Amino acid sequence: MATGTTYALVGLGIGLIFQVTGVINFAQGDFVMVSGLMFATLRANGFGTPFAALIAVGVTTVIGALTHLLVIAPVHRAGHHRLMILTIGVSIVLQGAALLVFGADAHFALEFSPGGSSQLLGVAVARQYA
Numbered sequence: 001m002a003t004g005t006t007y008a009l010v011g012l013g014i015g016l017i018f019q020v021t022g023v024i025n026f027a028q029g030d031f032v033m034v035s036g037l038m039f040a041t042l043r044a045n046g047f048g049t050p051f052a053a054l055i056a057v058g059v060t061t062v063i064g065a066l067t068h069l070l071v072i073a074p075v076h077r078a079g080h081h082r083l084m085i086l087t088i089g090v091s092i093v094l095q096g097a098a099l100l101v102f103g104a105d106a107h108f109a110l111e112f113s114p115g116g117s118s119q120l121l122g123v124a125v126a127r128q129y130a
Contacts, residue, residue, distance in 0.1 A: 006032075023072065023080065026087040030094035035060040037098055040107040049112055063094075 010032055017025045035056045042052035071086050117124040 021072070023083045023087065026084060027067065027090040027094055030091045030098075031060050031064055034063065034094060034098055036109075037102045037107055040109040041102060043110045044107070 010029060013032075014025065014028045017023070017028060038059055039052050039056040042055060043049065047055070067090050071090055072083065075082065075086065117126045119125075
């Protein structure tokens, strides 16, 4: 359920970006990856959940704004095909940068609220997903 919700939010983000800019941004998923990796790394290093989330979203917002200013805006009159190719390039750069910064190992965020699972209509739901 939590994975599906995440995919739905990413899909909404892709749709929103397309409606606003008219460009299919192939780097959208990579922005989510960077934010998630940053959040998990900050939580693993002792930052609280709200502070880690705020930093991760803030840094990702700055990366998105820089992408627009440095990549999209200078060639905004280019055709849609060229803009899509540019966002694929941004995707490749973000993946490479994330590999250098965070490494190739899996990262997992600590639970938001520790404790046992809750019962919802007879189904056990872990607090991480409640």
